Amino acid sequence: MRIRVRAPATTANLGPGFDCVAAALDLWNEVEVTDGADGLSVETTLRPDPGHLAVQAFARLAPLNGLSFSFTDRIPRERGLGSSAATIALGLVAGAIVAGHGSDPEELLALGVDLEGHPDNLAAALAGGVCLTWDGKIARIADELPAHPIALIPAERVATAGARADLPEHVAHVDAAHTAGRATLLGAALASGSAELFAAAADDRLHEPYRAARAPLLTAVREELPKGALAATLSGSGPTVIVWAHQNAVDACAAELSSRFEEAEVLPLAVAATGAGAC
Numbered sequence: 001m002r003i004r005v006r007a008p009a010t011t012a013n014l015g016p017g018f019d020c021v022a023a024a025l026d027l028w029n030e031v032e033v034t035d036g037a038d039g040l041s042v043e044t045t046l047r048p049d050p051g052h053l054a055v056q057a058f059a060r061l062a063p064l065n066g067l068s069f070s071f072t073d074r075i076p077r078e079r080g081l082g083s084s085a086a087t088i089a090l091g092l093v094a095g096a097i098v099a100g101h102g103s104d105p106e107e108l109l110a111l112g113v114d115l116e117g118h119p120d121n122l123a124a125a126l127a128g129g130v131c132l133t134w135d136g137k138i139a140r141i142a143d144e145l146p147a148h149p150i151a152l153i154p155a156e157r158v159a160t161a162g163a164r165a166d167l168p169e170h171v172a173h174v175d176a177a178h179t180a181g182r183a184t185l186l187g188a189a190l191a192s193g194s195a196e197l198f199a200a201a202a203d204d205r206l207h208e209p210y211r212a213a214r215a216p217l218l219t220a221v222r223e224e225l226p227k228g229a230l231a232a233t234l235s236g237s238g239p240t241v242i243v244w245a246h247q248n249a250v251d252a253c254a255a256e257l258s259s260r261f262e263e264a265e266v267l268p269l270a271v272a273a274t275g276a277g278a279c
Helices: 053-059 083-099 105-116 119-127 160-165 173-192 195-201 208-214 216-223 247-260
Strands: 002-012 021-034 068-072 130-134 137-142 148-153 229-234 241-245 265-268
Touching (some): 021 119, 021 148, 053 083, 160 208, 173 195, 208 216, 216 241
Antiparallel strands (some): 130 137
């Protein structure tokens, strides 16, 4: 037996959509699961590490006996691009294939959400496109966004737990109301494909101001958006920043970002039309 599965990176929140909105991105991690049936010696291939998130997720659907796992990682870790969610999605989908289990995204989300801790990234990694998630449900509401994402990825890492700890237990009513309004604009932008509404929505006061110290690129980019850019949002808990550009301005925006932020990786991306699956 030999199966190969891939799962996409994700960017969560999209500004005011805290813990409920995420988009899959066309950047993929992969796993190859093999046994000895193809003439391979399991003893000489990579044995499963029971502490690996993908292996833990796989074991919830299928036994590990006699299997080996080989991973290809392209998503930067601890940068806010959903590397852990992609890893868990790899294990869930691979386990479902081996077990002959269905791969319904909501069912797999329920099996793996405790490994991830937050459902938004995992939902998008499993379903692809742009997703809303709440109470264990997933609504894939769009195949694309009204702006094109350019990831500005610093060398520094930020652990999700640390970024989560930066958030206050309470926020002012005015900030909560402001963010609720922008979240409504975000939903309307995603449903209608309006670039104008999408740009107006990218003004969060619930989490981004408290994470800005760990993600200094966000303030730097917002102080002077590249020409042709609509907005900038923190990707997940950061420190990666997503600069959202008009389609005809992606190359120019990427070039300007590369010139201004020489120590960061600039990576133009696209929304992934599919979620985790066999490849």
